[in-house]
Amino acid sequence: MAKRKNPLVDRRNFLKGAVVGAATLAARTETASSQPVASRPPVTVPSMSPAAETEPPSDVEVLSPGERPGADFMVDVFKSLGFEYLCANPGTSFRGLHESIINYGGNQNPEFITCCHEESSVAMAHGYYKIEGKPLCVCAHGTVGLQHASMAIYNAWCDRVPVYIVLGNTIDATKRHSYGDWNHAVQDAAATVRDFVKWDDLPISLPHFAESAVRAYKIAMTPPMEPVVLVVDQELAENPIPAGTKLTIPKLTLAAPPQGDSGAVAEAARLLVETENPVIVLGRAARTQAGVDRLVELAELLQAPVIDKTLRMNFPNRHPLSQSVGAQPGRHGRQLIADADVILGLEVNDFWDVINSFNDQLNGTWRRTAKLGAKLISINAEDLYGKSNYQDFQRYTEIDVDIAADVEATLPSLIEAIKGRITVDRKRGFQDRGAKLALAHEKERELAHTQASYGWDDSPISVARLCAELWAQIKDEDWSFVSYCSYLSWWPLQLFDFKKHYQYIGESGGYGIGYNAPATLGAALANRKHGRLTINTQSDGDLMYAPGILWTAAHHRIPILTVMHNNRAYHQELMYIQRMCNRHNRGIDRAKIGTTLQDPNIDFAKLAQSMGVYGEGPVTDPKDLGPAIRRAIEVVKRGEPALVDVVSQPR
Amino acid sequence: MKILHDYGSVLDSVHNVVARSRLLSRVSVILGSLSVMTMAITMAEPGLIFSASRGGGQAAARASKSAGAPAGNAESGKQLFKKYGCYECHGSHGQIASRAGPALAPDPVPFEGFAPYVRHPTGSMPPYTEKVVSDQDLADIYAFLQSTSHPPAPKTIPLLDLAARTVAPRGLAFAAPARLEAGPLGPAGRP
Numbered sequence: 001m002a003k004r005k006n007p008l009v010d011r012r013n014f015l016k017g018a019v020v021g022a023a024t025l026a027a028r029t030e031t032a033s034s035q036p037v038a039s040r041p042p043v044t045v046p047s048m049s050p051a052a053e054t055e056p057p058s059d060v061e062v063l064s065p066g067e068r069p070g071a072d073f074m075v076d077v078f079k080s081l082g083f084e085y086l087c088a089n090p091g092t093s094f095r096g097l098h099e100s101i102i103n104y105g106g107n108q109n110p111e112f113i114t115c116c117h118e119e120s121s122v123a124m125a126h127g128y129y130k131i132e133g134k135p136l137c138v139c140a141h142g143t144v145g146l147q148h149a150s151m152a153i154y155n156a157w158c159d160r161v162p163v164y165i166v167l168g169n170t171i172d173a174t175k176r177h178s179y180g181d182w183n184h185a186v187q188d189a190a191a192t193v194r195d196f197v198k199w200d201d202l203p204i205s206l207p208h209f210a211e212s213a214v215r216a217y218k219i220a221m222t223p224p225m226e227p228v229v230l231v232v233d234q235e236l237a238e239n240p241i242p243a244g245t246k247l248t249i250p251k252l253t254l255a256a257p258p259q260g261d262s263g264a265v266a267e268a269a270r271l272l273v274e275t276e277n278p279v280i281v282l283g284r285a286a287r288t289q290a291g292v293d294r295l296v297e298l299a300e301l302l303q304a305p306v307i308d309k310t311l312r313m314n315f316p317n318r319h320p321l322s323q324s325v326g327a328q329p330g331r332h333g334r335q336l337i338a339d340a341d342v343i344l345g346l347e348v349n350d351f352w353d354v355i356n357s358f359n360d361q362l363n364g365t366w367r368r369t370a371k372l373g374a375k376l377i378s379i380n381a382e383d384l385y386g387k388s389n390y391q392d393f394q395r396y397t398e399i400d401v402d403i404a405a406d407v408e409a410t411l412p413s414l415i416e417a418i419k420g421r422i423t424v425d426r427k428r429g430f431q432d433r434g435a436k437l438a439l440a441h442e443k444e445r446e447l448a449h450t451q452a453s454y455g456w457d458d459s460p461i462s463v464a465r466l467c468a469e470l471w472a473q474i475k476d477e478d479w480s481f482v483s484y485c486s487y488l489s490w491w492p493l494q495l496f497d498f499k500k501h502y503q504y505i506g507e508s509g510g511y512g513i514g515y516n517a518p519a520t521l522g523a524a525l526a527n528r529k530h531g532r533l534t535i536n537t538q539s540d541g542d543l544m545y546a547p548g549i550l551w552t553a554a555h556h557r558i559p560i561l562t563v564m565h566n567n568r569a570y571h572q573e574l575m576y577i578q579r580m581c582n583r584h585n586r587g588i589d590r591a592k593i594g595t596t597l598q599d600p601n602i603d604f605a606k607l608a609q610s611m612g613v614y615g616e617g618p619v620t621d622p623k624d625l626g627p628a629i630r631r632a633i634e635v636v637k638r639g640e641p642a643l644v645d646v647v648s649q650p651r
Numbered sequence: 652m653k654i655l656h657d658y659g660s661v662l663d664s665v666h667n668v669v670a671r672s673r674l675l676s677r678v679s680v681i682l683g684s685l686s687v688m689t690m691a692i693t694m695a696e697p698g699l700i701f702s703a704s705r706g707g708g709q710a711a712a713r714a715s716k717s718a719g720a721p722a723g724n725a726e727s728g729k730q731l732f733k734k735y736g737c738y739e740c741h742g743s744h745g746q747i748a749s750r751a752g753p754a755l756a757p758d759p760v761p762f763e764g765f766a767p768y769v770r771h772p773t774g775s776m777p778p779y780t781e782k783v784v785s786d787q788d789l790a791d792i793y794a795f796l797q798s799t800s801h802p803p804a805p806k807t808i809p810l811l812d813l814a815a816r817t818v819a820p821r822g823l824a825f826a827a828p829a830r831l832e833a834g835p836l837g838p839a840g841r842p
Binding site: 358359360361445446449450451452453454455456458462465468469471472475489495496571574575578579580581582583585586587588591649650651 | 735738739740742743744746754772773774775777780802804805808814
């Protein structure tokens with residue numbers, strides 16, 4: 001390390017001198033306008049030292065030629081893992097890593113994506129994974145940044161999404177130089193989120209970093225996939241790599257996803273073939289398009305009804321065997337579950353909810369909706385890993401054939417086992433069953449379209465109309481609908497034609513609001529290189545958590561069409577408060593206090609425009625909506641984000 | 652951060668009550684008005700699931716609603732439907748059928764089923780006691796629901812007609828209903 005010392009002026013004294021000089025300058029200015037001047041003692045003004053201006057102070061250190069900071073090696077490790085992007089709000093505790101990414105790494109693979117909130121950084125990584133199938137890297141302060149990020153990490157945890165989180169921290173207390181450094185330092189940074197990440201480590205050397213970085217990636221990507229945390233010591237990143245250190249980057253080997261036990265799979269196949277009334281329920285079943293294709297093959301083989309909870313794009317919504325209405329069973333679907341002899345749940349983490357119904361009255365009660373004695377089969381990787389503090393594991397369910405395994409990895413053997421058991425007679429029975437289900441499917445669709453026609457010309461605009469207008473504009477594009485559907489009463493899942501895995505990505509996992517806007521942008525970031533038209537129907541309440549995501553979209557030229565579902569309320573909560581008001585027999589007159597976003601109404605078009613995003617609206621007349629969406633799509637096709645603010649019915 | 656709850660039970664419970672009410676309505680066409688006691692016995696009939704506002708027995712429902720409903724002011728009911736937050740789950744026309752709530756209109760269920768359910772819901776709907784919604788307000792709301800008309804047929808709305816048409820499969824092929832009846836299992840090329 002090269003050092004240039006000046007014994008007369010060190011950095012701190014130089015800075016002190018500068019401060020005193022500035023203060024004195026201010027004092028002199030004041031003095032110039034005051035009287036009398038003569039009575040005051042002469043002021044000695046320490047002038048800036050010529051030496052300080054021409055020579056570096058004593059503790060300024062720069063790397064010698066050939067020296068590299070530890071962060072450069074860390075960037076090499078990140079490049080080896082194939083990260084395309086790194087999402088972060090800048091933070092002092094990882095400034096060394098930041099600098100190496102943009103300079104040494106050339107700001108490519110990973111490219112630094114500037115986020116205005118750490119929650120947005122993680123949510124972007126969340127959405128990106130569900131399109132691209134691989135994690136993004138996120139950097140944050142080990143304290144305040146992580147505290148911002150924690151809700152989004154919990155969402156990813158609940159949604160079984162790998163996010164690769166790197167936290168900055170200053171371990172050595174003697175190296176923390178300021179008030180802020182101490183406030184941002186922590187003994188055990190990962191402790192804040194350890195309950196909802198799969199693995200974390202604090203490497204104390206660069207070889208240790210390399211091994212842990214690769215291990216973290218592997219653990220995150222092994223089902224059940226979850227976020228991981230790597231804590232980076234600021235000194236390790238900023239200081240030069242010690243001379244003579246032999247650094248190697250371990251080869252990444254991803255574990256093959258676990259297949260189900262062959263005996264259990266054979267038993268599942270037997271039950272499914274022999275029953276007259278099977279139902280297939282899908283949670284996060286498909287990880288890829290191959291998964292979607294396998295699920296179609298399975299359903300068609302059995303001609304069995306499919307209830308898709310749509311936590312991922314699992315099954316084409318217009319497939320005749322689909323018996324869902326949006327993400328719900330629908331009337332016919334509920335009857336199918338009630339009549340089922342065998343229910344196969346594929347990556348369904350709330351099986352209890354499939355076979356029971358909750359009554360949210362004064363004394364909440366459950367009642368079983370499935371037949372007693374119905375055989376339950378589960379294939380679920382969540383059985384392979386879990387933690388106790390947070391309760392996202394849901395209620396315990398008595399499963400008859402419980403297969404702890406990855407669904408996609410197990411489907412081929414299950415399909416083969418089923419094929420081996422189907423006789424000609426059973427095929428005939430399956431055909432009859434399939435024909436009935438196809439008719440029921442068509443009937444549900446017709447009913448949905450009739451329901452969509454109510455309030456067609458209403459203002460505020462009906463949610464069904466909003467979605468129908470949107471579908472008319474995107475149907476011929478290579479589209480990817482990546483936002484919440486539940487707040488739209490699942491109209492997209494009833495009006496659009498979902499076939500491909502990237503056309504839908506499910507929701508947040510943990511129902512932590514503030515997910516949608518950044519997660520959809522992360523999905524759009526992944527879609528960009530594929531040339532897909534990314535569609536986001538955006539709730540007003542969600543966007544207000546961290547609206548800076550609009551700036552990120554504009555700054556990084558991420559094409560995404562955002563259509564506001566602006567019902568001017570936290571409507572879900574409004575309904576809940578209304579429920580409480582009536583349960584307590586006080587009337588709902590005040591239910592809007594604390595649950596609405598009115599007075600003033602938020603102008604989302606102007607909000608978008610203020611951050612460099614094309615914005616239109618508020619659109620209140622349904623006749624204006626189609627043309628507004630068309631204009632916005634033209635902007636998106638030029639590679640930019642666009643937003644249309646639509647004042648809409650609540651649901 | 653918000654937690655979503657399952658509204659499925661709303662539909663379950665309302666559909667069951669409505670189903671029972673429809674059953675009641677059919678009986679009422681024959682027998683005339685029934686007491687609440689009679690209805691309670693009828694409501695014990697299990698296993699029926701109907702739409703809350705439409706479907707079979709529409710004529711019967713129309714016949715009974717005029718017989719059993721008290722006089723109400725539809726215009727006032729329209730305002731009250733909003734004031735009491737009914738529209739939040741059921742839509743401004745009482746039309747929404749989703750997890751948030753079942754469709755109420757047009758062709759609402761008979762008043763004999765409607766009123767008791769509002770007072771003592773069995774699903775996740777909040778109870779509206781007489782203290783919160785008076786009997787007259789309830790009658791006005793019911794009159795509003797009765798006054799709502801059917802929407803135009805989806806086929807007459809170009810955008811909905813568009814959505815109704817199945818788009819040609821792009822990449823993924825799957826069996827159409829006709830194929831299921833006549834052809835081999837699964838799409839061509841699959842066993």
